[in-house]
Amino acid sequence: MSLATRSEHVTASLTRCPEVMVHPVDSTGHLLPLVDRADVIVIGPGLGQNAWSDQMLRAALATEKPLVLDADALNLIVEKSLFASLNRKNWICTPHPGEASRIMDKSVTELEADRFASVERLQQICGGSVVLKGAGSLVSAGEVVYLCDAGNPGMAVAGMGDVLSGICGALLAQGLSPENAARLAVFIHAKAADYVVKQQGEIGLIASDLFDAIPRVINSKYE
Template structure:
C-alpha cells in the first residue's frame, strides 16, 4: 500500500471504538480517560504553563473527554473552568460518569457565557466532536463565534466543532483551532478542503487500542508521505543512457499559451525524463529552445508531422496550453488514439468534458489531473458539488473515466479505483498560474522512468507539494510554478 497512515470516516472511527469496547473489553470510560490524558499532554507540550484552561463541553462523548481533561488539569494545579453547553441532565453513559468525576473532584463548572471567556490561557473545544449530523445549530453557533473571537489559542478535542470529519467541509460554522488532538483513527476531513485551515497542527493518539481492532475495520483512504514514495524510484545504473529514462512528448502551446507547454517540458526534463519533445505551434519553437535548449520542440501543422513525434514518444503529456481550437482538438484526438500512457491536464480535460470527441470509454493507462472546476465539467455538475465531498467526486471520476485520477486542491486526492490516497503537502502560495503544468510534467517524467501510473501520480503530487513548501520558506506571495522545479530535482537526487 502506498499510503503510510490510514484515514477514517466518522462511522469507521465509531466502529473502531465499538470493536475496542465490545470485542476487546476496553471500557469506554477507559478510552475516554486515555483521550483526556493525550489531549492534555499535547496541549502542555505547546503551552507548558497555561495561565488557565477554559474547557467548553457539550453533552456527548466529546464533552466527556473535556470533563476528564479538566479534571486532570485541576489535579495538576492548573486553573481550569468548564463552560457547559446544554443540559447536564441529558448526559448519559460514559460522558455522565466523566462529568460526575469532575464535579466530585471540585472542578469549577458553570453555564457557558461568552462574556466570561477570557483571552488568557488556552481554550479547549470539547463541544461536538465527530457526531455532528448536519449544520451547527442553536447555542453552538454562539459558542463557536465566541471561541474564535476570544484571542486565546484553541485546542480541539478529536476534531474542531463544526468541521465535517468525512469531507473537511465547514458545517455552517466551525472552531478555528491552533492544535487538534485526534484519537483512535485519523479523520480524513482534517487533511483536505477546509480541514487544514481549521485544525491547525494535528496530533494523533491511538489510545493503546490493539492492532486487531484496526484489522477488523479496514480503511479505504490513506495519507501519503514523500520519503517512502521516493524509494519507488531506483538509483540510476552506471551504464544507463537517455533511452532508459523515456521520451516524454508534451502536447500543447496553442497561440498565446507557449509558457504552459514550456513549463511542463522543463519540469519533465528536470525530473528525470531522458528526452523531452514538445508538439506546439511553429511560432513558439524559438522561444522554447531559448528557454530550455535541451527540450526538442517542433511546430506541428499536420497529423503526419505529429505522428512521427508520437511514434518516438513513450509517454504523452497532453493539455498544457493546448487550447480548444480545431488544431487542439485534432492533436488530442490523435493522442488518445495512440495507445501510449497519457497525462491529461487543462484543456485536454475540458475538450474531453465537452464531448467534442464523442463519448470516451474508460482508459486504463492515463492519468487525469483535474482541479475542482475541471472535475465539475467532467462530471457534469457544479464545482460546489465536487467540493462538497471530494472523496466521492474523485471516486466518481475514476469510475467514469478509468485510469488514475488526481483531484487537485487543498489535500489532493488520488485514486486508481477503490483505495483513495491523500497528499497534504503544499500551501496557499501555489495559487498561481502554471502549477498544474509543472505537475503534469513531473508525472510524465515519472511514468517515462517506468513507475506505474498510481505510483507516478502519488509521488508526483507529493513531490510537487513538498517542493512548494520548501520554496515558500522565502515567502508564499509571489511563489511561481517554475520555483518548484529545482526543488523537485534536488529531492529526486
C-alpha cells in the same frame, strides 16, 4: 523530452527552455512521427480549444501509449463527450476543481463539499488514475483514495498544474504504474513547493520556482 507545438511558438519555447527538443507541429502528419517515438505523452497544458487542438488530441488518444491528460485536453474530451468511449487504464487525469466540475457536470461547490466522493466518481468516469488537485490533493485509481498532506496555499497560481503533469509524465516514462506515478508526482510537487516557500515565503511563488526544488526532493536533499 520533446515538445510538440505550433511553428510560431518554437522560438519562444527554445528561448525560455533551450534544453527541450522543440518540434513545429502544424498537422497530425507532423505529430505522428513524434508520437511513434514517444514512451509517454503529456497533453493539455497550452493546448487550446480549436481545430488544431482537437486534431492533436485525437492523434494522442489514438495511440495505446501511456498518457497524462490535463487542462484543455480534459476540457475537449468533455466537450466532445469522449470519456464514455475511452476510459483507459494507462492514463493519468489531473483536473483542478473547475475542470472536474465540467467532467462530473456538477458545480464546484457541490464537488468540493465531499472531495473524497468526488475523486471516486471522477475515477469511475475517466478510468485510469485521477488526481483531484486542490488543498489536500487526492489520488484514486479505483480502490483506494490517497490524500497528500503536503503543499501550501501559494501553489494556487497559474502553471502549477502544468508542472505536476510533467512530473507525472516523467515518472510514467520511468516505468511506474499510473497509480504510483500519480501518487509520487503529487508528493514531489507539493514537497518542492513547500521547500520553495520555506526559502522565500508564499507570496510571489510562481510555478517555475519549483524547477530547482524538484531534484532536491527526488534526491532526498529536502525532507
